[in-house]
Amino acid sequence: MNDLMLNPAVHSPQEITWAAKQVREIAREKEIAPNTVLEVFEQWAAALDSRELREVPGLAFLRLWLRRGTLEPILLRELGADFLHGGWQEDGRARLRAFPLGVVGHWPAGNVEIQPILSLTCALLGGNVCLVRVPGGLVEITQQIMEKLQEVDRRGLLTERTFMASFDRSRTDMHEAMAQAVDGAMIWGGAEAVSQVRKLPFPHWARVVVFGPRLSVAAMDAETWGDRAERLSWCRRVARDVWQFEQRSCSSPQTLFLEQGAGCDPDEFVDDLRQALQEENRAHPRGQIEPSLTSEICLARALWLLEDAANRAVFSASPDWTILLGRGTEIPKPTQGRTLSVLLVDDLSEVISKFDGTVQTLGLAVKSAEREEKFARAAGHNGVDRVVKMGRMHLFSSPWDGVDLIRPMVRLVRHVPSQE
Amino acid sequence: MSIPVEIARGIESQLAAPLYGLDPKERRDSLLALLKKELAYACDRNLRFRNYAEHWPVDFHTAHTLADLPYLPVGAFKSNPPLALVNANEVKRILTSSATTGQVPSRVVLDAETAKRMTKGVTTIIKDFIGPARRPYLVIDISENINTQAEMGARGAAIQGLGSFATEVICCLRRDLGGNTNLDLEKLLDCAGKWRETEVLAYGFTYVIWTQLVQPLQRKGVTLDIPNVRVLHSGGWKRLEREAVTKDVFIAGVASVFGCSPDRIIDFYGMVENVGVVYPDCERGNKHVPAFAEVVVRNPLTLEPVAVGQRGLVQVCSVLPTSFPGFLVLTEDMAEIIDYNECPCGRRGTSFRFAGRVPKAEVRGCGNLETTRQKQGQGNGLHE
Numbered sequence: 074m075n076d077l078m079l080n081p082a083v084h085s086p087q088e089i090t091w092a093a094k095q096v097r098e099i100a101r102e103k104e105i106a107p108n109t110v111l112e113v114f115e116q117w118a119a120a121l122d123s124r125e126l127r128e129v130p131g132l133a134f135l136r137l138w139l140r141r142g143t144l145e146p147i148l149l150r151e152l153g154a155d156f157l158h159g160g161w162q163e164d165g166r167a168r169l170r171a172f173p174l175g176v177v178g179h180w181p182a183g184n185v186e187i188q189p190i191l192s193l194t195c196a197l198l199g200g201n202v203c204l205v206r207v208p209g210g211l212v213e214i215t216q217q218i219m220e221k222l223q224e225v226d227r228r229g230l231l232t233e234r235t236f237m238a239s240f241d242r243s244r245t246d247m248h249e250a251m252a253q254a255v256d257g258a259m260i261w262g263g264a265e266a267v268s269q270v271r272k273l274p275f276p277h278w279a280r281v282v283v284f285g286p287r288l289s290v291a292a293m294d295a296e297t298w299g300d301r302a303e304r305l306s307w308c309r310r311v312a313r314d315v316w317q318f319e320q321r322s323c324s325s326p327q328t329l330f331l332e333q334g335a336g337c338d339p340d341e342f343v344d345d346l347r348q349a350l351q352e353e354n355r356a357h358p359r360g361q362i363e364p365s366l367t368s369e370i371c372l373a374r375a376l377w378l379l380e381d382a383a384n385r386a387v388f389s390a391s392p393d394w395t396i397l398l399g400r401g402t403e404i405p406k407p408t409q410g411r412t413l414s415v416l417l418v419d420d421l422s423e424v425i426s427k428f429d430g431t432v433q434t435l436g437l438a439v440k441s442a443e444r445e446e447k448f449a450r451a452a453g454h455n456g457v458d459r460v461v462k463m464g465r466m467h468l469f470s471s472p473w474d475g476v477d478l479i480r481p482m483v484r485l486v487r488h489v490p491s492q493e
Numbered sequence: 494m495s496i497p498v499e500i501a502r503g504i505e506s507q508l509a510a511p512l513y514g515l516d517p518k519e520r521r522d523s524l525l526a527l528l529k530k531e532l533a534y535a536c537d538r539n540l541r542f543r544n545y546a547e548h549w550p551v552d553f554h555t556a557h558t559l560a561d562l563p564y565l566p567v568g569a570f571k572s573n574p575p576l577a578l579v580n581a582n583e584v585k586r587i588l589t590s591s592a593t594t595g596q597v598p599s600r601v602v603l604d605a606e607t608a609k610r611m612t613k614g615v616t617t618i619i620k621d622f623i624g625p626a627r628r629p630y631l632v633i634d635i636s637e638n639i640n641t642q643a644e645m646g647a648r649g650a651a652i653q654g655l656g657s658f659a660t661e662v663i664c665c666l667r668r669d670l671g672g673n674t675n676l677d678l679e680k681l682l683d684c685a686g687k688w689r690e691t692e693v694l695a696y697g698f699t700y701v702i703w704t705q706l707v708q709p710l711q712r713k714g715v716t717l718d719i720p721n722v723r724v725l726h727s728g729g730w731k732r733l734e735r736e737a738v739t740k741d742v743f744i745a746g747v748a749s750v751f752g753c754s755p756d757r758i759i760d761f762y763g764m765v766e767n768v769g770v771v772y773p774d775c776e777r778g779n780k781h782v783p784a785f786a787e788v789v790v791r792n793p794l795t796l797e798p799v800a801v802g803q804r805g806l807v808q809v810c811s812v813l814p815t816s817f818p819g820f821l822v823l824t825e826d827m828a829e830i831i832d833y834n835e836c837p838c839g840r841r842g843t844s845f846r847f848a849g850r851v852p853k854a855e856v857r858g859c860g861n862l863e864t865t866r867q868k869q870g871q872g873n874g875l876h877e
Contacts, residue, residue, distance in 0.1 A: 184858030263861030285859030321858030364793040364806055365854045368825055371796075372566040378545040379569060379576070390550040391795045409860065431862060 086250030093254030183208035287433030295334025310464025430456030614769025630659035633697025
């Protein structure tokens with residue numbers, strides 16, 4: 074493997090500074106067109122279809138993400154058709170062309186296995202070179218995925234533009250060295266992690282984009298969940314959204330708001346939801362759990378039931394899954410770990426009107442297109458950045474958190490021809 | 494309101510039974526029967542607790558093992574008002590846990606009966622380890638911490654719990670005018686001089702003993718020369734671990750300043766939510782459960798009890814409290830099960846070793862938000 078590409082462990086800030094210098098030289102010397110990047114990505118996607126990687130969570134999605142069919146429309150929308158071929162785009166009397174920022178640093182969250190790669194691909198598409206800090210728990214998976222890139226990228230077009238390192242989150246000196254070396258940064262993670270990274274001494278020109286921390290919710294109107302024929306399949310969809318990433322992702326539903334209606338029986342709904350969660354648990358059982366998460370799940374169950382004698386809950390004897398059923402329009406404090414609060418409300422509009430910018434994704438299951446349009450508009454007005462069908466809450470796409478994924482890491486240069 | 498007679502008799506019977514001598518299965522069976530009655534009583538007395546018990550995956554009335562009964566996580570005792578099974582006018586004292594800065598402490602309410610059982614439980618257990626004799630009691634703390642108050646912290650409760658072994662009580666720490674706590678060396682040396690030939694009991698929180706007694710005495714090169722002392726300590730190792738003080742280093746340090754043998758220093762585990770039960774280390778370094786209690790160590794992945802030699806989350810069980818629902822409490826501590834039947838020290842029943850606090854979560858993720866922006870006063874205000 075290219076030494077520059079993946080160093081599972083680096084030990085000094087000097088190593089990071091040196092690596093940044095190396096990749097910056099490459100950025101200066103070798104321009105890369107998005108089309109070329111897309112070609113390598115396409116081959117990479119094919120190479121990832123291997124038996125040993127099948128169990129990596131999110132890998133099927135990564136393969137799909139790397140396809141030209143996925144990324145080209147994103148590039149077209151964010152930067153226009155001319156950018157694909159490295160050309161200038163007419164803009165009245167002037168013309169525009171995207172250039173890379175230079176060195177982009179990536180601080181992915183530790184909870185999404187493929188996130189270091191997803192973040193990296195966004196900056197590579199902009200023609201940048203990258204420094205990636207790989208969280209300790211993701212080194213092995215990231216290494217496996219990057220080995221596949223190396224197999225297909227025989228000329229080193231992308232691998233030479235990438236330096237990956239893993240170091241402890243407490244190594245402020247290493248984080249600082251990385252921050253000082255970049256022209257742009259993509260930061261992903263929880264409140265504490267993001268706050269720490271944002272405080273790093275980035276150069277004054279560095280463009281910093283933060284994804285997260287956010288939380289997400291789902292909502293069903295009475296017509297949808299009152300429909301017995303469809304209810305179980307909707308429950309399976311929300312169960313899938315709950316299951317992925319242990320509910321630690323910003324796109325994970327923490328609460329499901331159920332709009333009450335005539336003939337809607339919450340008990341029947343909870344029965345179906347229980348069945349869906351049990352099925353998901355059988356299909357994707359946990360291999361391990363942090364004891365602190367077990368404690369938090371047990372506490373969430375107890376506090377919910379002790380808080381109000383009218384509150385109800387259904388949960389497994391293990392910490393595998395939990396449904397907390399009650400009434401209310403406020404989003405309860407998220408527990409994560411497959412703990413879904415199901416809150417009955419009279420009107421979904423009331424819930425959406427209370428969103429305050431914390432909610433990233435609203436997963437919807439609404440029968441009437443007219444009502445859905447109304448909800449989507451209200452959600453957008455109240456800070457929600459994604460309104461999607463329930464069951465597709467984690468489908469990574471651009472924009473994310475209301476921000477384009479590629480455009481923030483490029484500079485748009487305006488050229489007004491002098492002979493005009 | 495007094496508890497049903499059959500529950501009162503059941504508790505008395507467990508308290509009177511051989512402390513560590515019962516057949517483990519018989520003990521578990523009798524505890525199971527009594528705990529079921531206590532849970533039913535608690536459900537009658539507290540609707541919120543009943544709501545919790547009724548939603549438990551196993552109906553406690555028909556549970557076959559103690560591990561199937563509904564347990565409360567220790568964080569549930571942080572609620573305000575505290576979880577209670579008695580009326581406000583029956584509350585004699587409120588015990589609070591030793592929460593670190595910024596944390597909310599647990600609060601448990603004691604009525605006269607539960608307080609009496611608490612004292613009896615602790616006394617019976619400690620007696621088994623240090624003998625029944627009364628002796629001078631050296632408290633490694635300030636006197637303010639032992640004053641009887643309506644609300645009492647874990648330190649005060651532990652100090653008072655050992656009071657029945659005392660002929661006299663001497664506190665060897667004092668608070669100066671600046672509010673700092675330091676050692677009253679003159680008083681301590683005066684007592685040590687009188688106690689050279691005497692059986693003495695000393696107690697303090699582990700980190701208090703280390704930072705306020707051992708370190709100052711070591712710095713001054715003073716040895717107290719009280720060879721017949723029994724030093725009991727509790728409160729956990731978290732703070733000392735941060736200073737890289739291991740259990741062996743602690744024991745060696747304490748033994749050297751008291752001039753006693755290391756086996757006279759006994760660590761015990763206890764918590765205010767598990768009133769009346771403490772778990773001292775036996776001479777083999779194991780902790781034991783008395784006749785009126787049980788410990789279940791649960792696998793964090795399944796919450797099933799672990800096998801011998803495995804680690805998990807500690808659940809403590811006790812039949813003693815009837816003023817609050819602290820019968821079955823899932824703690825935030827980890828332990829390893831040493832045996833379910835017998836220890837080489839001769840004590841029967843479950844034996845375990847404490848393995849530290851539950852470690853803080855390593856990965857929180859991009860969905861880690863404690864609260865909404867609005868609750869932080871940072872909402873976008875669009876809807877306001």
